[in-house]
Structures are given as structure tokens and as C-alpha cells.
Amino acid sequence: MKIAIGADHAGFAYKDLIKKLVKEIGNDIEDFGTHSAESVDYPDFAHPVASSVEKKESDLGILICGSANGVAMTANKHAGIRAAICWTAELAELARQHNNANILCIPARFISQEDTKAIVEKFLTTDFEGGRHERRVDKISC
Secondary structure (H helix, E strand, O other), X not given: OEXXXXXXXXXXXXXXXXXXXXXXXXXXXXXXXXXXXXXXXXXXXXXXXXXXXXXXXXXXXXXXXXXXXXXXXXXXXXXXXXXXXXXXXXXXXHHHHHHOOOEEEEEOOOOOHHHHHHHHHHHHHOOOOOOHHHHHHHOOOO
16 A cells, blocks of 8 residues: 655654554555654645545555644545544554544654554554445545
């Protein structure tokens, strides 16, 4: 799979850790920035990641900011995007299985790097169950 990734300054420290894990799992990655811990605006990175997933240039996306709220709100403005804030591996698994989430949003200021690895791995290795969940997911888009 090809994974799009982006982070603001609060998520920058986690981005390289996640990129390494994504590659170890056997996926390709496209980094939309930021490339330093200097203060930036999260929409400048969330929109390109969401666009890449929306246009099917990437299979899934990962966004990281302090609370994950800003990047999730931004990404979810895009048609067909289902960005989920996850702070446990179980939430990441359910977001994929039941909601067909296609962008993982990580709250870097609230979880450890170890937990982040488990969350990312679960998100990337869990498939959408479909069935009764597909009917519900189909009702999300406006």
C-alpha cells in the first residue's frame, strides 16, 4: 500500500518513527511535511494528505498533531474521507473494521511513542469488515 503522512510541529517528532514503521510493515510512504519542529499551521499538511487519499493516489493516510482534532476536522472536510482520532490500538482496529476509516489521526501530546507504534500497526493491518457496517458507512457522505 501507499501511505500518505503529514504532521504539524506538535506531531513532527512522531512522524519519522511512524515512517520507519510503515516501511518495516512493507508499505510505501509519501511525506507531505512538516520537516521541522518550527510552528506551522496543521491544515497546510492535512489537506494534501486528505487530497492524496481522496484522489486515490494513496491508499490510506496518517496525520499527527497535538490533539489530533485539528487534522481530523480538516481531513474530514474532503469527500470520501473518514478520518478517525485513535489513542489506542483497539480504537484503530475498530475504526478500520467498522467505519472503514482511511486516515488515522494521532494525538501526539497524549500518547507515547510505543502506543503510537501499536496504533499505526493495527490501523495498517486491519481490513474493513463490510456487511452491516458498509450500509452505515455509505450513509456518512453528504
